[in-house]
Amino acid sequence: MSAFEIFSDGAADIPKEVAEKYHITIIPFYVSLDQKTYQKEIEELSLNLFYKKILEENIFPKTSLPSVQDYINAFTPALEAGKDILCFTITDTLSGSFQSAVSAKEILKENYPNAVIYIENSWAATGSQYLLVREAARMAQSGYSLEQVHDYVEKTKKDSRIFFVIGTLAYLQKGGRIGKVASVSGSILNIKPLIVLKDGEINKAGVVRNRKKAMIKLSELTKNYILQSHLDETDFVATIGITNDETEIAPFTEIIQKSLPNLPLLQPFQIGATIATHTGPMTLGICIVKKFETYLKEYQK
Numbered sequence: 001m002s003a004f005e006i007f008s009d010g011a012a013d014i015p016k017e018v019a020e021k022y023h024i025t026i027i028p029f030y031v032s033l034d035q036k037t038y039q040k041e042i043e044e045l046s047l048n049l050f051y052k053k054i055l056e057e058n059i060f061p062k063t064s065l066p067s068v069q070d071y072i073n074a075f076t077p078a079l080e081a082g083k084d085i086l087c088f089t090i091t092d093t094l095s096g097s098f099q100s101a102v103s104a105k106e107i108l109k110e111n112y113p114n115a116v117i118y119i120e121n122s123w124a125a126t127g128s129q130y131l132l133v134r135e136a137a138r139m140a141q142s143g144y145s146l147e148q149v150h151d152y153v154e155k156t157k158k159d160s161r162i163f164f165v166i167g168t169l170a171y172l173q174k175g176g177r178i179g180k181v182a183s184v185s186g187s188i189l190n191i192k193p194l195i196v197l198k199d200g201e202i203n204k205a206g207v208v209r210n211r212k213k214a215m216i217k218l219s220e221l222t223k224n225y226i227l228q229s230h231l232d233e234t235d236f237v238a239t240i241g242i243t244n245d246e247t248e249i250a251p252f253t254e255i256i257q258k259s260l261p262n263l264p265l266l267q268p269f270q271i272g273a274t275i276a277t278h279t280g281p282m283t284l285g286i287c288i289v290k291k292f293e294t295y296l297k298e299y300q301k
Helices: 016-021 047-056 068-080 097-111 126-141 146-159 170-174 211-228 246-259 273-279 292-298
Strands: 004-009 024-027 030-032 038-040 062-064 084-089 117-121 161-165 192-198 201-208 236-242 284-290
Touching (some): 004 068, 004 126, 062 273, 068 084, 126 292, 170 273, 192 211, 211 246
Parallel strands (some): 004 084
């Protein structure tokens, strides 16, 4: 058993079976569909109901981050068992979840002064955060120390990427997350904005005129990123994320595998309510991080 436990806020969209396999504890965000009542994502508000509501009723939902007490409640049993803590949060440019977790750490250190608690600002979200957490969990199961895992995270989080297309800029505008993509006009007929999440911030990555071209361009952006890294495809791990339209998974997968045949591609996942609140429906993307084996020579046990 590892001497530390791994946690992540719900923004990582880690599939349930992956969380169970790698013993990752999820601390969910809260989502509101009526601007008043907030429910824990997945635990109290299913994704099926979430997407049904925003699609059929044209609702602009709101999110609320996990509270300091939520983090305290999650960490305490592990600390009581003598375990250290490794917790991942969504990039602090998109949420205050990181600061909430840090505040919980400071409170808990008063009662557990000898515990090591790392709060990792992932500089990522959804699938790239998921992959980062998964790699950390793989390292833990392989016997690497908390310090080694933390060192890996600090290195690789700078290299994580999400390349994605959204259906409309309306949700980013409504949620105040428009930032550096503000100059992309999504109101022009058939224009599909392409966005990249890197270094913890969203940036424009171009525009295309239809979804098929968007898939091709997203694949090209991913390939160019790998080439610029001067690494092999097999040094990375990737996954496809979708919000509500599962029919796009097969054609997008085919395009990626044709362009990047050796890229390890995990099962696709569904983007959760925390992220979809800001990107809206019809979001499709590819998420990629460097595998921990890429740094293997640095981690001789």
